[in-house]
Amino acid sequence: xxxxxxxxxxxxxxxxxxxxxxxxxxxGIDLSVAAGSxxxxxxxxxxxxxxxxxxxxxxxxxSGRIAAGSVTLAGLPLQDLDDAAWHRLRGSRVSMIFQDPxxxxxxxxxxxxxxxxxxxxxxxxxxxDARRRAIALLDxxxxxxxxxxxxxxxxxxxxxxxxxxxxxxxxxxxxxxIIADEPTTALDVAVQQQILDLLKRxxxxxxxxxxxxxxxxxxxxxxxxxxxxxxxxRVVESGPTQRVLGSPAADYTRALMAxxxxxxxxLPRFRGIxxxxxxxxxxxxxxxxxxxxxxxxxxxxxxxxxxWLLRARDDAGAAHDVTRDGAxxxxxxxSVTFGARGGGWFGIGRRDGVQALRNVTxxxxxxxxxxxxxxxxxxxSTLAKAIxxxxxxxxxxxxxxxxxxxxxxxxxxxxxSRRRIQLIFQxxxxxxDSRFTVERILAEPVRHYGHATNRSEVRRLVASMLELVxxxxxxxxxxxxxxxxxxxxxxxxxxxxxxxxxLLIADEPTSALDVxxxxxxxxxxxxxxxxxxxxxxxxxxxxxxxxxxADTVAVLKDGDLVEFAPNERFFAAAEAPYSRYLLxxxxxxxxxxxxxxx
Amino acid sequence: MLSGTWSRWxxxxxxxxxxxxxxxxxxxIVSALVATLAVLAALLAPVISPFDPYDIGGIDLLDSLLxxxxxxxxxxxxxxxxxxxxxxxxxxxxxxxxxSLLVGVLSVSxxxxxxxxxxxxxxxxxxxxxxxxxxIADVQLALPAILTALLVDGIxxxxxxxxxxxRLMLVVLTVAIGLSLWVDFARTAxxxxxxxxxxxxxxxxxxxxxxxxxxxxxxxxxxxxxxxxVILTIDLAVAILLEATLSFLGVGVPPNQPSLGxxxxxxxxxxxxxxxxxxxxPALALVTLxxxxxxxxxxxxxxxxxxxx
Numbered sequence: 034x035x036x037x038x039x040x041x042x043x044x045x046x047x048x049x050x051x052x053x054x055x056x057x058x059x060x061g062i063d064l065s066v067a068a069g070s071x072x073x074x075x076x077x078x079x080x081x082x083x084x085x086x087x088x089x090x091x092x093x094x095x096s097g098r099i100a101a102g103s104v105t106l107a108g109l110p111l112q113d114l115d116d117a118a119w120h121r122l123r124g125s126r127v128s129m130i131f132q133d134p135x136x137x138x139x140x141x142x143x144x145x146x147x148x149x150x151x152x153x154x155x156x157x158x159x160x161x162d163a164r165r166r167a168i169a170l171l172d173x174x175x176x177x178x179x180x181x182x183x184x185x186x187x188x189x190x191x192x193x194x195x196x197x198x199x200x201x202x203x204x205x206x207x208x209x210x211i212i213a214d215e216p217t218t219a220l221d222v223a224v225q226q227q228i229l230d231l232l233k234r235x236x237x238x239x240x241x242x243x244x245x246x247x248x249x250x251x252x253x254x255x256x257x258x259x260x261x262x263x264x265x266x267r268v269v270e271s272g273p274t275q276r277v278l279g280s281p282a283a284d285y286t287r288a289l290m291a292x293x294x295x296x297x298x299x300l301p302r303f304r305g306i307x308x309x310x311x312x313x314x315x316x317x318x319x320x321x322x323x324x325x326x327x328x329x330x331x332x333x334x335x336x337x338x339x340x341w342l343l344r345a346r347d348d349a350g351a352a353h354d355v356t357r358d359g360a361x362x363x364x365x366x367x368s369v370t371f372g373a374r375g376g377g378w379f380g381i382g383r384r385d386g387v388q389a390l391r392n393v394t395x396x397x398x399x400x401x402x403x404x405x406x407x408x409x410x411x412x413x414s415t416l417a418k419a420i421x422x423x424x425x426x427x428x429x430x431x432x433x434x435x436x437x438x439x440x441x442x443x444x445x446x447x448x449x450s451r452r453r454i455q456l457i458f459q460x461x462x463x464x465x466d467s468r469f470t471v472e473r474i475l476a477e478p479v480r481h482y483g484h485a486t487n488r489s490e491v492r493r494l495v496a497s498m499l500e501l502v503x504x505x506x507x508x509x510x511x512x513x514x515x516x517x518x519x520x521x522x523x524x525x526x527x528x529x530x531x532x533x534x535x536l537l538i539a540d541e542p543t544s545a546l547d548v549x550x551x552x553x554x555x556x557x558x559x560x561x562x563x564x565x566x567x568x569x570x571x572x573x574x575x576x577x578x579x580x581x582x583a584d585t586v587a588v589l590k591d592g593d594l595v596e597f598a599p600n601e602r603f604f605a606a607a608e609a610p611y612s613r614y615l616l617x618x619x620x621x622x623x624x625x626x627x628x629x630x631x
Numbered sequence: 632m633l634s635g636t637w638s639r640w641x642x643x644x645x646x647x648x649x650x651x652x653x654x655x656x657x658x659x660i661v662s663a664l665v666a667t668l669a670v671l672a673a674l675l676a677p678v679i680s681p682f683d684p685y686d687i688g689g690i691d692l693l694d695s696l697l698x699x700x701x702x703x704x705x706x707x708x709x710x711x712x713x714x715x716x717x718x719x720x721x722x723x724x725x726x727x728x729x730x731s732l733l734v735g736v737l738s739v740s741x742x743x744x745x746x747x748x749x750x751x752x753x754x755x756x757x758x759x760x761x762x763x764x765x766x767i768a769d770v771q772l773a774l775p776a777i778l779t780a781l782l783v784d785g786i787x788x789x790x791x792x793x794x795x796x797x798r799l800m801l802v803v804l805t806v807a808i809g810l811s812l813w814v815d816f817a818r819t820a821x822x823x824x825x826x827x828x829x830x831x832x833x834x835x836x837x838x839x840x841x842x843x844x845x846x847x848x849x850x851x852x853x854x855x856x857x858x859x860x861v862i863l864t865i866d867l868a869v870a871i872l873l874e875a876t877l878s879f880l881g882v883g884v885p886p887n888q889p890s891l892g893x894x895x896x897x898x899x900x901x902x903x904x905x906x907x908x909x910x911x912x913p914a915l916a917l918v919t920l921x922x923x924x925x926x927x928x929x930x931x932x933x934x935x936x937x938x939x940x
Contacts, residue, residue, distance in 0.1 A: 446840035
């Protein structure tokens with residue numbers, strides 16, 4: 034234990050009592066944080082990152098307890114403190130920054146009052162002094178005109194500003210240690226960069242120690258001095274960030290780094306990543322052990338599904354021979370306005386509404402992928418909804434395969450595009466009906482589009498398609514909740530494929546997934562595109578993902594199309610200032626390879 | 632990690648923990664037991680009751696107003712005494728339970744069918760359909776259940792031929808009580824439909840071009856059953872109570888047919904002349920039934936409502 038070690042965690046083991054027995058969430062964790070440094074905790078969901086943070090803060094839920102090990106803050110052992118001692122310590126010497134700035138501030142109380150209350154809770158000073166200190170803190174965290182804004186309510190701040198207030202709240206008692214649990218996950222990239230810069234500056238100026246919990250490797254590379262890689266509640270590897278992530282010693286870290294999409298080069302596919310099924314089997318869920326059992330449908334095979342899809346492509350190719358070379362989807366001056374109303378007599382009740390898309394013109398060549406990027410509120414999901422007919426455009430035209438694509442309101446239920454265009458959603462938890470078995474979920478498009486009616490035929494097709502998306506056939510008999518997020522997204526892909534689509538619209542299909550699962554799904558999508566000549570509209574907020582998957586890139590900002598360019602040209606020399614700004618703000622791993630952290 | 636994944640996970644836990652929570656709640660077990668006993672007693676009334684209260688020939692007016700068997704004037708044939716017409720109170724309660732439960736189940740089923748259908752339609756189509764259905768619901772709520780029942784009863788008497796009213800009493804009661812209970816179902820079904828409609832699995836079905844009727848019955852309805860089940864249970868208790876109230880007021884079951892309400896009504900007439908048992912035992916039966924069904928409904932509500940957990 035060196036002189037400037039602030040927090041020392043030795044052999045920390047946390048167990049939870051559940052009705053299935055004792056469950057060990059993290060085991061034998063060693064961790065030390067020096068004053069004035071940022072220590073990153075990185076790992077995929079279920080790795081135990083947040084549990085470690087909660088254990089250090091003494092905030093474990095009642096069913097959890099520290100079963101073994103010690104937590105020492107500047108010489109003071111924390112693991113045996115009683116509630117009263119914790120109450121004095123928490124907030125004053127250890128603070129926490131949570132993920133969502135929307136919910137970590139009380140919406141009914143002015144931010145000034147929240148700050149003053151916290152300051153006076155831990156320091157014996159009067160209201161006016163506390164208020165002066167609060168203003169100074171807001172100023173320090175980068176809130177302009179702090180003296181007036183201190184009397185605002187949380188909803189009057191933007192997401193990034195609110196997170197600054199949360200940081201001010203965490204700082205207001207001069208803590209020695211701050212635990213930041215995914216502090217930038219809910220924010221757009223540009224705001225994320227500002228918050229991380231602020232955190233780095235505060236750490237250097239105030240010499241506090243920070244534990245930064247995140248799933249985002251880019252954030253770790255850009256901010257933390259040391260990093261601990263966790264998996265299934267154990268430490269995989271620990272050390273200086275450069276060493277651990279730059280030249281990993283452990284297989285898991287190497288696989289993790291291989292799965293992180295990079296902005297520098299476009300790879301044909303992700304290599305050396307973890308195998309999906311084995312990772313899930315290692316999880317605590319015992320039910321999944323049966324996923325790999327020998328259930329098979331007679332005559333079902335990945336080849337059958339593959340042939341079936343190829344046949345559809347050949348038929349379509351023969352019928353639309355001429356258009357194959359041209360654009361499959363053309364969006365012409367498309368605008369979407371929400372909530373607009375014409376108004377009655379003399380224009381009473383007239384509202385202009387919100388323009389979600391403004392004169393967007395795009396085209397997608399057959400067999401290629403168009404990546405649509407933008408921050409939240411840029412209109413990228415609205416674009417997907419307009420194409421699939423869920424929202425009606427207010428003006429403009431859409432053409433699919435050289436024929437006009439009618440807007441949702443007038444698109445017939447049996448319109449051919451309803452089969453030929455399929456959508457994959459962001460959240461694989463919400464996009465599958467939880468009361469249906471996987472077989473029923475997958476049989477629905479087959480029957481609906483009349484691809485097969487005979488019971489055994491449907492079953493064979495469905496089982497074959499599961500195999501094609503690298504799922505065991507036994508998945509047929511299970512319900513969505515019995516699968517991991519990645520497996521569920523595979524089922525969603527299979528459902529889309531069973532319509533025999535020509536265009537796949539993927540709306541943030543990997544945003545809810547861990548990075549290694551994301552790499553698997555991206556590989557799958559690319560393989561499918563190569564084999565079946567699918568065209569894809571890929572919507573994402575993550576430039577690195579778009580770099581890897583898209584052939585052309587479209588950037589949206591507040592409903593406007595900012596740039597539309599081929600992948601290589603965009604990432605080498607983006608033209609629009611906003612594109613260049615986005616590119617510079619996205620956390621990158623370039624620092625690792627170049628030897629210096631950005 | 633993502634807030635959107637949480638509710639789904641919670642729902643999954645709920646589905647799997649229903650049995651677990653039930654077995655760990657003594658109150659729920661006891662009330663379920665009592666409710667089951669009541670249903671069994673009602674179903675088996677013709678088998679287990681010593682007398683048939685509908686059989687005029689088996690009733691002797693000389694036996695009227697006999698106190699329970701354990702009192703000095705009691706008669707061993709009538710364990711809890713007889714009413715003013717000499718009917719065995721125990722048998723009358725068993726048959727009364729039968730009628731009360733039948734009316735309760737029928738009227739709640741009617742209310743659920745009407746309310747859920749209207750709620751699904753209102754929630755799905757929105758716009759003026761929604762506004763119309765919900766305003767009708769508001770008007771319905773402004774009418775007390777008794778008033779609705781009197782209205783239905785009055786109309787039925789007006790349009791039905793003389794004499795057929797007593798035979799159609801069951802239908803009249805079912806419609807009257809059902810009409811005053813459908814609003815709960817409609818509101819809950821509408822609110823849940825609005826939530827489910829925005830979910831991606833439903834959007835996927837819309838994009839496919841699936842018929843709204845199919846989406847509603849196949850996807851939406853099964854996913855909103857949880858809260859509806861709670862209302863179903865709680866409203867069953869309300870319906871039984873309403874039937875008793877209506878019969879007590881004389882607009883429900885004719886007095887010569889024993890229902891819990893008519894028995895209590897007969898009993899009140901003799902309360903001050905010392906014949907307490909006629910009102911006490913039917914009332915006890917009613918209270919026990921209502922409490923047990925209510926407790927069951929409360930238990931289900933706790934299980935299905937994450938905010939209360």
